[in-house]
Structures are given as C-alpha cells and as structure tokens.
Amino acid sequence: MTKEISVALVGAGAMGGALLRGWLSAGTIDPAASAVFDPAADAALKKLARRHDFALNPSPEGISVDALVLAVKPQAAASVLPAYAAIARSALVISVMAGMSLAAIGRALGDPPRVARAMPNLPAAFGAGVTGLYAPATVNAHGRDVIDRLMAATGETVWVRSEEEIDFVTAVSGSGPAYFFLLTEALAEAGAALGLEKEAAQRLARATASGAGAMLAADPRSPADMRKAVTSPGGTTAAALGVLDGDAKALRRLMKEAAAAAAKRAAELTE
Ligand SMILES: NC(=O)C1=CN([C@@H]2O[C@H](COP(=O)(O)OP(=O)(O)OC[C@H]3O[C@@H](n4cnc5c(N)ncnc54)[C@H](OP(=O)(O)O)[C@@H]3O)[C@@H](O)[C@H]2O)C=CC1
Ligand SMILES: O=C(O)[C@@H]1CCC=N1
Incomplete structure (x- = not known):
C-alpha cells in the first residue's frame, strides 16, 4: 500500500x-x-x-x-x-x-x-x-x-x-473556470434579454454549461467535433457562431487577449 x-x-x-x-x-x-x-x-x-x-x-x-x-x-x-x-x-x-x-x-x-x-x-x-x-x-x-x-x-x-x-497554465486553467462562469452569466443575461424569465434563463444557461462540461469530460471527440455536432448547416447555432466565430473570430481573439492579460499579471506579481 x-x-x-x-x-x-x-x-x-x-x-x-x-x-x-x-x-x-x-x-x-x-x-x-x-x-x-x-x-x-x-x-x-x-x-x-x-x-x-x-x-x-x-x-x-x-x-x-x-x-x-x-x-x-x-x-x-x-x-x-x-x-x-x-x-x-x-x-x-x-x-x-x-x-x-x-x-x-x-x-x-x-x-x-x-x-x-x-x-x-x-x-x-x-x-x-x-x-x-x-x-x-x-x-x-x-x-x-x-x-x-x-x-x-x-x-x-x-x-x-x-x-x-506556470504563468501560462495560470492564464488557461488556473483562472479558466472564471471564464466559463462569466460565459454562463452572459448566456443567462442574453436569454433574459430575449424575453425569458430571469430564473428560467439562469437555469437553462447553468445546465447547458454543466452539460457541455459533462460532454467534454466523457465524450472522446474533440471540442471542435462536438461543436460541429450541435451545428446544423444553415441552422440556429450557425447563426450564433457567425457572431462569435465569424470572419472577425471575435471570441478567439478576445480569449487570446484575456489569457495574455492573465499571464502578464502573473509575471507582474513575480516582480
Ligand atoms: N482561487 C483560485 O481559483 C486559485 C488560487 N490560486 C492561488 O492560491 C492562493 C490562495 O488563493 P485563494 O485560496 O483564492 O485565497 P483565499 O484568500 O481564499 O485564501 C488564502 C487563505 O490564507 C489565509 N491566510 C492569511 N494569512 C495567513 C497566514 N499568516 N498563515 C496562514 N494562512 C493565512 C487567509 O485567511 P484570511 O482570509 O483570514 O486572511 C485565507 O484563508 C493564491 O496564491 C492564489 O494565487 C491558485 C489557483 C487557483
Ligand atoms: O486570480 C488569481 O490570481 C488566482 C490565480 C488563479 C486563479 N485565481
């Protein structure tokens, strides 16, 4: 033992x-x-x-x-x-x-x-x-x-x-849970802005984030393949992803900037 x-x-x-x-x-x-x-x-x-x-x-x-x-x-x-x-x-x-x-x-x-x-x-x-x-x-x-x-x-x-x-790890996974919590808050706010009751939007967003997390933990497919499985050609997800991940690659660009800010802050704390 x-x-x-x-x-x-x-x-x-x-x-x-x-x-x-x-x-x-x-x-x-x-x-x-x-x-x-x-x-x-x-x-x-x-x-x-x-x-x-x-x-x-x-x-x-x-x-x-x-x-x-x-x-x-x-x-x-x-x-x-x-x-x-x-x-x-x-x-x-x-x-x-x-x-x-x-x-x-x-x-x-x-x-x-x-x-x-x-x-x-x-x-x-x-x-x-x-x-x-x-x-x-x-x-x-x-x-x-x-x-x-x-x-x-x-x-x-x-x-x-x-x-x-380690500073780069901090930027990705140390701070990372907060990024997903923010995304969940933002999705709930978007649902409420569309007209859902606030509590219903929060429950839907939270369960969606946790369901996506469960798939990431259990499904061997890559995140990109799972994203494609949700996305029907010409459908609703494609419309949303056009905003998040269209020509400007808005979310990917923002995530790079956010991670760089976290890594920079980790380096500053060291000084
Ligand atoms: N939170 C996170 O998600 C992560 C945090 N970290 C790192 O973990 C460390 C702690 O962060 P976190 O747990 O969030 O912070 P917290 O403030 O929650 O925890 C720090 C703890 O240390 C206690 N403390 C203060 N002075 C002393 C002392 N003299 N002796 C022993 N304990 C003392 C504090 O008590 P009191 O509140 O009474 O002052 C508090 O309970 C940080 O360095 C952070 O960078 C790393 C990865 C993720
Ligand atoms: O925000 C912080 O500085 C700490 C380190 C990673 C998560 N929380």
Missing part, C-alpha cells in the same frame, strides 16, 4: 481548502501527521479539523512533514512565509501561489533545498480540477511522485517544461 503523505498547509481559503478537502476524501494525506495553518480559521475548518483530527494552527516549531503546501495570497507571502522556514528545510515545498517565483519563495523561506510550483484550479473541490506542475532538477523522482499524488487526488495533472509556463 502507498504511504499516506504528511502535509503542512499554509492558507486554507478557497484554493487551499479545496485541496485539503480533496486530500481528506481521497485518503491521500495522513491527517494525524498533518497540520493546517490559517489564523482566522472559520467554523467549517474547525469542524473539519475535529472530524479528521489534523492539527489546526499549532506552533510551526518542531513540525516535520513530507510536504509544505503554500496557498496564501501572493501579496501576503513575503510576510507570512518566513515563519515556515524551519519546516521548509526538511520538507518538499509546493507553492500553488500565482506569480510567486521559485526565487521569491526561496528568498522568503531561507532558500530551502526542494521547491516546486503547482497551479491547480477551483473544481479541485469536486475532484474535477486540473493542475499544471513544474519542478526544477533539485526535486528528484520521488519528490515529483509525491507532488503528482497530492495534486492528482483532486483531478488531472499536467507537467510543464519551464517555470515560465
């Missing part, structure tokens, strides 16, 4: 909390040997700690774990991380922070020997996440296996070739 991983998680907000819940339900981590740090822990986190018996906000001194996972806001990292430097000396450090470089993490933690970056996304909370991963050569095959096991507990994993590519 594969050994459960002991983890110290710093920051159990939206993303850290989703990862924690995924690890606990998949049995990936050993809760009794793990610790979670989040000073203003809410009632749900306290309840989770009691149910699974992990340490919540213990003193970081003397804690020894397989992996130290960093999930605080990048803007808070420089002031928060130094308290975990001792843990980082012996643990594999995995940062899920957007735009916080290996060099900056190293500076904040006193240059620990093994640091890697992971960029998960929020559907991890439902086991439907995808995480981009990068580790430098200082992380050996065993370390990579630990990282992969932790992140695969919440969905798919994709290793990338360079640290720079």
Whole structure:
C-alpha cells in the first residue's frame, strides 16, 4: 500500500481548502501527521479539523512533514512565509501561489533545498480540477511522485517544461473556470434579454454549461467535433457562431487577449 503523505498547509481559503478537502476524501494525506495553518480559521475548518483530527494552527516549531503546501495570497507571502522556514528545510515545498517565483519563495523561506510550483484550479473541490506542475532538477523522482499524488487526488495533472509556463497554465486553467462562469452569466443575461424569465434563463444557461462540461469530460471527440455536432448547416447555432466565430473570430481573439492579460499579471506579481 502507498504511504499516506504528511502535509503542512499554509492558507486554507478557497484554493487551499479545496485541496485539503480533496486530500481528506481521497485518503491521500495522513491527517494525524498533518497540520493546517490559517489564523482566522472559520467554523467549517474547525469542524473539519475535529472530524479528521489534523492539527489546526499549532506552533510551526518542531513540525516535520513530507510536504509544505503554500496557498496564501501572493501579496501576503513575503510576510507570512518566513515563519515556515524551519519546516521548509526538511520538507518538499509546493507553492500553488500565482506569480510567486521559485526565487521569491526561496528568498522568503531561507532558500530551502526542494521547491516546486503547482497551479491547480477551483473544481479541485469536486475532484474535477486540473493542475499544471513544474519542478526544477533539485526535486528528484520521488519528490515529483509525491507532488503528482497530492495534486492528482483532486483531478488531472499536467507537467510543464519551464517555470515560465506556470504563468501560462495560470492564464488557461488556473483562472479558466472564471471564464466559463462569466460565459454562463452572459448566456443567462442574453436569454433574459430575449424575453425569458430571469430564473428560467439562469437555469437553462447553468445546465447547458454543466452539460457541455459533462460532454467534454466523457465524450472522446474533440471540442471542435462536438461543436460541429450541435451545428446544423444553415441552422440556429450557425447563426450564433457567425457572431462569435465569424470572419472577425471575435471570441478567439478576445480569449487570446484575456489569457495574455492573465499571464502578464502573473509575471507582474513575480516582480
Ligand atoms: N482561487 C483560485 O481559483 C486559485 C488560487 N490560486 C492561488 O492560491 C492562493 C490562495 O488563493 P485563494 O485560496 O483564492 O485565497 P483565499 O484568500 O481564499 O485564501 C488564502 C487563505 O490564507 C489565509 N491566510 C492569511 N494569512 C495567513 C497566514 N499568516 N498563515 C496562514 N494562512 C493565512 C487567509 O485567511 P484570511 O482570509 O483570514 O486572511 C485565507 O484563508 C493564491 O496564491 C492564489 O494565487 C491558485 C489557483 C487557483
Ligand atoms: O486570480 C488569481 O490570481 C488566482 C490565480 C488563479 C486563479 N485565481
């Protein structure tokens, strides 16, 4: 049987909390040997700690774990991380922070020997996440296996070739769920503008987005082939796609601009 991983998680907000819940339900981590740090822990986190018996906000001194996972806001990292430097000396450090470089993490933690970056996304909370991963050569095959096991507990994993590519992962899949939520909001608003009741339009848009997601998850066809399957020649979908994807390729152009803005922001956060 594969050994459960002991983890110290710093920051159990939206993303850290989703990862924690995924690890606990998949049995990936050993809760009794793990610790979670989040000073203003809410009632749900306290309840989770009691149910699974992990340490919540213990003193970081003397804690020894397989992996130290960093999930605080990048803007808070420089002031928060130094308290975990001792843990980082012996643990594999995995940062899920957007735009916080290996060099900056190293500076904040006193240059620990093994640091890697992971960029998960929020559907991890439902086991439907995808995480981009990068580790430098200082992380050996065993370390990579630990990282992969932790992140695969919440969905798919994709290793990338360079640290720079983590910014591109952030722009595509880290931030990506928000793009689909916005599209869903926009579709509901369009339905209401046509004359549907607001609630009916919202239900239709949400179920359509989730149905399309279910097809993407289960149907082996490419997204382009599935789009063609919905589109009858000369029909209604073709009329709509003429606006979204006609000669001006409006949506594709907008998506490129949006992803470029996200990648640029990730690079700025690093500076
Ligand atoms: N949200 C997302 O979809 C994704 C986020 N990320 C990355 O994950 C990281 C966290 O983002 P997100 O979860 O959205 O942010 P949240 O604000 O939801 O979570 C951050 C958590 O860290 C806590 N915190 C603050 N100070 C400390 C401290 N000193 N020690 C321990 N915990 C502390 C915060 O508590 P409090 O609220 O009380 O300040 C909060 O619960 C970011 O770096 C982000 O780039 C990566 C991929 C996707
Ligand atoms: O918006 C952000 O900066 C974080 C990183 C990816 C998703 N949320």
